[in-house]
Amino acid sequence: MRRLLVTGGAGFIGSNFVHFLVERTDVHVTVLDKLTYAASPEALEGLPSDRVELVVGDITDAGLLDELVGRLTGEGDAVVHYAAESHNDNSLRDPSPFVRTNIVGTFEVLEAVRRHGVRLHHISTDEVYGDLELDDPERFTEATAYQPSSPYSASKAGADHLVRAWVRSFGVAATLSNCSNNYGPWQHVEKFIPRQITNLLDGGRVKLYGSGANVRDWIHADDHSSAVWTILERGEIGQTYLIGADGERSNLQVVRLILELLGHDPDDFDQVADRPGHDLRYAIDSTRLRTELGWEPTYGAFEEGLARTIEWYAEHGDWWRPKKAQIEAAYAAKGQ
Numbered sequence: 001m002r003r004l005l006v007t008g009g010a011g012f013i014g015s016n017f018v019h020f021l022v023e024r025t026d027v028h029v030t031v032l033d034k035l036t037y038a039a040s041p042e043a044l045e046g047l048p049s050d051r052v053e054l055v056v057g058d059i060t061d062a063g064l065l066d067e068l069v070g071r072l073t074g075e076g077d078a079v080v081h082y083a084a085e086s087h088n089d090n091s092l093r094d095p096s097p098f099v100r101t102n103i104v105g106t107f108e109v110l111e112a113v114r115r116h117g118v119r120l121h122h123i124s125t126d127e128v129y130g131d132l133e134l135d136d137p138e139r140f141t142e143a144t145a146y147q148p149s150s151p152y153s154a155s156k157a158g159a160d161h162l163v164r165a166w167v168r169s170f171g172v173a174a175t176l177s178n179c180s181n182n183y184g185p186w187q188h189v190e191k192f193i194p195r196q197i198t199n200l201l202d203g204g205r206v207k208l209y210g211s212g213a214n215v216r217d218w219i220h221a222d223d224h225s226s227a228v229w230t231i232l233e234r235g236e237i238g239q240t241y242l243i244g245a246d247g248e249r250s251n252l253q254v255v256r257l258i259l260e261l262l263g264h265d266p267d268d269f270d271q272v273a274d275r276p277g278h279d280l281r282y283a284i285d286s287t288r289l290r291t292e293l294g295w296e297p298t299y300g301a302f303e304e305g306l307a308r309t310i311e312w313y314a315e316h317g318d319w320w321r322p323k324k325a326q327i328e329a330a331y332a333a334k335g336q
């Protein structure tokens with residue numbers, strides 16, 4: 001049976017990909033995840049034990065990686081590397097785990113796949129390209145120059161550069177993808193959309209950074225997973241693919257929509273301290289992925305997906321409620 005090692009497979013997007021693999025393919029999945037505060041091992045509960053194995057460990061542990069990657073000797077076996085520290089606001093408070101996990105961790109992943117001659121797909125973000133003006137007619141493409149703004153995006157950019165160098169200098173068989181903002185079930189309550197939904201579900205208030213003019217390009221995590229699978233199956237080694245679903249919305253638009261969907265006055269939100277260095281706009285041109293590999297997003301409209309996400313959070317309070325107080329206290333300490 002074909003085998004994949006999925007790092008960070010207990011996180012928001014990694015666990016979505018593990019579900020995709022179990023439901024849509026016959027591969028065997030080993031998840032390597034440190035189970036940091038951001039992990040949701042609950043998202044993997046109930047998956048068949050003959051298809052999915054969870055190994056709790058750190059991607060900076062070279063010995064463990066060597067052992068796990070060394071098992072991937074078959075045709076079509078690969079490492080899909082999602083594990084990362086992922087939240088910009090945390091990177092502004094303490095960048096050190098971002099450098100350790102995102103840069104040093106990716107280095108260790110690269111060394112392991114290099115030693116064992118194993119295919120790698122590296123998961124990255126559109127944030128490596130910096131930001132766009134609101135009226136910029138050009139969106140990010142694979143040719144856009146790197147210009148990261150935050151310690152998080154700089155650490156992801158550093159990781160991408162290592163992957164590209166290992167392809168060119170050592171012949172590592174890797175592909176890369178840079179995706180836009182994901183939403184959907186199991187996203188941590190520290191992130192924008194789950195934070196607002198769960199604030200309202202708990203009787204709290206929506207917290208918008210600054211004026212809310214900042215634009216994000218939303219894609220459902222299910223579409224991200226199908227894109228990664230498409231790249232694994234048909235992507236050209238050494239290439240980068242941008243993943244996006246044409247979902248640009250300002251934060252103000254998103255906030256007003258969440259308020260309306262939950263039966264509140266759409267103008268009843270708090271404007272709070274802005275994020276230092278806050279990127280203004282991300283927008284993805286995913287033409288290469290669509291025309292060369294034939295991928296299309298299939299999840300419905302953002303408004304419909306958001307309504308379903310709200311329903312999901314309303315039904316999963318047992319999972320997110322224990323995480324909420326500590327996160328909100330940290331935001332409150334920063335005036336957010």
Ligand code: NAD
Nearest residue numbers: 008010011012013034035036038039058059084086181182
């Ligand atoms: P997440 O924070 O929800 O999950 C990250 C997972 O990685 C967690 O399960 C955590 O325990 C694990 N992890 C962290 N450090 C680790 C380490 N040292 N060793 C092993 N496991 C470790 O993140 P996410 O939102 O699911 O993002 C996953 C990946 O996708 C990241 O690489 C991120 O940069 C990228 N990405 C995210 C988005 C988004 O909108 N969330 C968009 C584009 C790309």
Ligand code: DAU
Nearest residue numbers: 086087088125127180181190191192195207208209214251
């Ligand atoms: O673009 C891809 C990136 O998207 C990923 O690489 C990151 O891992 C992921 O976290 C996400 O980064 P953002 O910084 O865009 O996401 P976040 O959910 O933190 O914030 C989305 C927008 O909402 C951003 O403009 C900041 C704003 N915001 C955020 C929070 C938490 C608010 O207005 N209020 C909030 O309470």
